[in-house]
Amino acid sequence: MTVTASKTVSPGRLLTQVAGERQTGVLVVGGHPGGAVYVLEGRVIYAESPAAPGVGELLTASGRLAGRTWQNALDLGTSTARVGRLLVEQGHLTQGELELCVLGAIYDAAYFALSPASASVDFLTGATHWLGPVVHVDPAAINREVSRRVGLLDEIFPDARVDTAPVAAVTRPPRERVTLTSLQWELLVHADGQRTPADLALLLGRAGYATIQELRRMAALGLLELPEVRTEALEFVRLPRARGTAADVQRPVVRPDEAPTVPVVAGVRASAPVPDPPPDPPRHSLVEESGANQLVYRPPRLARRKPGAKLPKEVAGEPPPAHQGTDEVLLKRIRTALRALR
Amino acid sequence: MPGVDHCLQEAMAIPGAVGASIVDYTTGFPVATTGAAPNSDHEAAAAGTADVVQAANSRALYVSALPHDLLEDLIITTAGGYHLLRMVQTDFDSRLVLYVWLDRAQGNLAVARRRMQKLADELVAS
Numbered sequence: 001m002t003v004t005a006s007k008t009v010s011p012g013r014l015l016t017q018v019a020g021e022r023q024t025g026v027l028v029v030g031g032h033p034g035g036a037v038y039v040l041e042g043r044v045i046y047a048e049s050p051a052a053p054g055v056g057e058l059l060t061a062s063g064r065l066a067g068r069t070w071q072n073a074l075d076l077g078t079s080t081a082r083v084g085r086l087l088v089e090q091g092h093l094t095q096g097e098l099e100l101c102v103l104g105a106i107y108d109a110a111y112f113a114l115s116p117a118s119a120s121v122d123f124l125t126g127a128t129h130w131l132g133p134v135v136h137v138d139p140a141a142i143n144r145e146v147s148r149r150v151g152l153l154d155e156i157f158p159d160a161r162v163d164t165a166p167v168a169a170v171t172r173p174p175r176e177r178v179t180l181t182s183l184q185w186e187l188l189v190h191a192d193g194q195r196t197p198a199d200l201a202l203l204l205g206r207a208g209y210a211t212i213q214e215l216r217r218m219a220a221l222g223l224l225e226l227p228e229v230r231t232e233a234l235e236f237v238r239l240p241r242a243r244g245t246a247a248d249v250q251r252p253v254v255r256p257d258e259a260p261t262v263p264v265v266a267g268v269r270a271s272a273p274v275p276d277p278p279p280d281p282p283r284h285s286l287v288e289e290s291g292a293n294q295l296v297y298r299p300p301r302l303a304r305r306k307p308g309a310k311l312p313k314e315v316a317g318e319p320p321p322a323h324q325g326t327d328e329v330l331l332k333r334i335r336t337a338l339r340a341l342r
Numbered sequence: 343m344p345g346v347d348h349c350l351q352e353a354m355a356i357p358g359a360v361g362a363s364i365v366d367y368t369t370g371f372p373v374a375t376t377g378a379a380p381n382s383d384h385e386a387a388a389a390g391t392a393d394v395v396q397a398a399n400s401r402a403l404y405v406s407a408l409p410h411d412l413l414e415d416l417i418i419t420t421a422g423g424y425h426l427l428r429m430v431q432t433d434f435d436s437r438l439v440l441y442v443w444l445d446r447a448q449g450n451l452a453v454a455r456r457r458m459q460k461l462a463d464e465l466v467a468s
Contacts, residue, residue, distance in 0.1 A: 053435075064433035095345040096465035097432060103346075103373050104366070104436050135346075145371055152369065181400050206435045210368050 006030070006122050011037075012114045012143045014121050019043070019139040026127040027113075028329070030120035032164075033198060035113025036329050038129040043136035046102065046129040047109035050328040051198040052208035055084075055105050055131060056336045061205025065092055071340035078130040085132055102134045107145055108207045114146045149209060156213065157220035163212045165227035167191035167200060174222040184214050188223070349465045350376040353442050356457045358449025360423070362442045363388060364430065367395040373438065380443065391427060391441050394418070415455065424449050428458040432466050440465075 007014075011029045015037060018027060022042035029035050035049030048054050056074075059065040069092055077083035084102065087093045093101075153163070169188050180188070186204055195203065201211040218224050344352070346364060353362035354377055361377035363384055370392030375384040398416055399405055405413050416427040424444040432438065440462050444454055 058434045062434040094464075094466060096349060097434075099346045100364075100373070100430075100432060100436060100438060100465075101434055107366075107369075107371065107373075145369075148371075149369055179400075204435075207368075210435070210437065213368060 006120045008118055008120050010118050011116065011121050012146065014123065015039070015044075015114065015139050016143060018123060023123075023125060024128070025123055025125040026129070028122040028124065029113045029116070030122075031116060033112050034119070034328060035109050037110060037113055037142075038127070039139070040128065040133050040136070042139070044106060044110070044139050044142055045133045045136060046131055047106045047113060047142075048329060048332070049109040049112035049208070050332050051112040051201070052105065052109040053202050053205055054109070054332070054336070055101050056340075057202060058101055058105060058205055058207075059093075060340070061202075064097075067340040067342060071337070074130070074337065074340070077132070081128050081130050082132040083130050084134040099135050102131070103137070104207060106135070106137060107142065108209050110142045111146050111149050111209045114143065115150050153212065153216055157216040159216075159219065159226070161227050162215050162219045162224065163197055166194050166196050167215060168193040168225040170223055170225055178221070178223065180218075181214070183210065184218055187211065187214055188218070191224075193225075344464055346374045346465070347376075349440070349461055350374055352461055353440065353458065356442060356444070356449075356454050358424075358444040358447075358454070360443045360445055362440070363391075365391045365439050365441055366437060367392040367399075367439050368437045378443065387441070391439060395427060395429075395439055415458070417451065417455070419451075420446070422446050424451055424454065426451075426454055426458055428455075428462045430462045430465060 011027065015027055018025070018039055019042040024040050025038075027037040027039065029037070033049050033051035035047060035052070037044060038046040053061065056070050060067050060070050065087075069087075073083050073086045073090070073092070077086040084098055088095050088098055153160075167187065169191055183206065186206075187200055190200055190203060197211050197215055198208060200206070201208040204211075215224065219226065350362050350364070353359060359377065361375075361379050361384075363375040363379070364373045365371065365388040366373055370389035372384045372388035375388075379387040380390075381387070394416060395413075399413055405411065412431075413429055415429065418425040418427075423446045426442045426444065428440040428442075430436075430438040430440055440458060442454065442458060444451075
């Protein structure tokens with residue numbers, strides 16, 4: 001099994017390339033939520049994403065299969081990659097049900113894995129999925145469908161915050177009479193202000209995309225509290241409170257030959273030959289907004305960061321692990337297995 | 343064991359059948375297709391199918407007239423053909439509809455409806 005170096009590319013384009021070369025393996029897409037697309041000789045046989053319930057979740061959450069039945073099939077068939085075939089051979093599912101379930105799961109997970117314009121993507125050559133090949137889907141059809149689904153959501157309600165933020169219903173509906181579909185009802189009843197759309201999809205065993213679709217519809221009707229974070233939430237970093245001596249990025253470099261005798265303590269800045277202080281960085285908008293009688297929040301003086309640039313080390317803290325997608329997929333599998341043991 | 347492809351083959355064996363597909367009606371996506379489609383475009387036909395089913399399901403009041411009164415099928419007749427939409431009820435979460443396009447002169451509405459009911463049931467029942 002070989003692993004290509006992690007690249008930051010369009011996952012959809014890499015899928016097309018891999019499919020064109022009729023390769024076999026798994027495309028692991030990092031980021032949030034990320035996911036994995038399994039390819040067998042250039043055709044997609046499975047896809048999974050932490051934001052989309054997999055075949056096991058769909059079948060067990062709905063009660064179609066008992067957790068024990070699913071776990072038995074996993075125990076028997078995982079090593080030989082024929083979990084799907086076993087379920088049909090043992091008479092737990094019809095071939096039609098299995099195919100429809102797998103097709104639904106593929107397109108659902110593919111939406112989350114392939115919709116980012118760019119993400120860190122790995123291709124693990126030779127990897128196969130334990131479910132085994134149940135259906136073979138043309139990658140071009142998947143790419144087309146993913147971009148169509150992205151557009152469909154924006155037609156309903158063009159606000160992507162709804163897709164990821166915890167779901168909370170408004171306490172008072174904005175109109176006298178409200179008509180809900182049964183899925184919308186289910187979502188509202190289970191929305192507790194903590195669960196994200198992905199949590200709700202897994203909890204209810206509903207397709208992740210269908211969940212988001214209904215949430216956007218309800219947001220358009222004004223039935224959901226919209227999260228207050230801005231759309232560019234991904235780049236929003238909460239800065240630490242200003243403390244007595246905050247790490248000052250603009251501190252002039254003290255060269256030993258310039259100030260050889262001064263001990264390096266709190267007084268350094270005052271005694272070192274400081275050049276003219278650079279002009280204040282443009283104020284944070286927070287400062288203007290706070291009223292005159294409120295405490296003025298003065299953010300610690302940091303060099304103004306260019307969008308997308310990395311924070312200085314002392315502020316940024318721990319960098320996220322490199323292959324989050326892989327970890328999440330693994331954790332999800334462990335959780336499925338644990339749930340089946342209950 | 344009848345799979346999706348087998349189901350569509352059987353649908354094409356209905357007298358007068360011109361084309362058939364299984365459509366996800368929340369996204370308007372053709373999960374599987376065979377034969378002809380109106381305007382030779384299965385994807386556009388699927389999107390239209392989804393609109394029709396959504397309209398009947400959520401915007402028309404027929405469906406919720408009685409408790410547990412679920413939508414079974416929709417029949418659209420045109421001068422040249424019959425368009426039959428049969429809901430496929432799965433236990434797991436899915437929103438699928440079986441669509442068959444019949445030629446008006448050769449198709450028989452009652453026969454086609456019975457055959458589609460059987461097909462949709464066989465697809466998901468063991």
